[in-house]
Amino acid sequence: MSEPNHEAWLKEIRLEDIPRPFRGLVEANGVEATYKLCNAYPGLSVYVPKPAALVEKRRNELIRRDVRIIGYRQTAIKYNLTEVWVRQIVDHQKDSSRQTTLFAD
Numbered sequence: 651m652s653e654p655n656h657e658a659w660l661k662e663i664r665l666e667d668i669p670r671p672f673r674g675l676v677e678a679n680g681v682e683a684t685y686k687l688c689n690a691y692p693g694l695s696v697y698v699p700k701p702a703a704l705v706e707k708r709r710n711e712l713i714r715r716d717v718r719i720i721g722y723r724q725t726a727i728k729y730n731l732t733e734v735w736v737r738q739i740v741d742h743q744k745d746s747s748r749q750t751t752l753f754a755d
Contacts, residue, residue: 668684710739713739713740717740722736
């Protein structure tokens with residue numbers, strides 16, 4: 651038996667057709683994106699990170715670059731952070747670069 655073509659029905663789905671626990675997903679992402687998520691992870695529990703987790707690494711790289719160019723104070727203003735927090739981000743990179751692993755060549 652072949653799989654039904656659910657995509658053809660997506661335009662017919664109303665929010666009240668969606669089970670209550672999943673309505674927030676549909677409201678945030680739309681029916682089609684929610685369907686793709688369900689299709690990619692059928693029946694599985696999926697951890698959804700905080701939005702900051704998706705951009706934090708790149709943001710911190712840009713902060714370190716900007717500190718070298720415009721300094722701590724201006725970088726803090728640019729990213730709407732405290733100068734202390736900018737220093738912690740920069741210092742964390744310095745600490746990480748000094749660490750070695752047990753499996754280093």
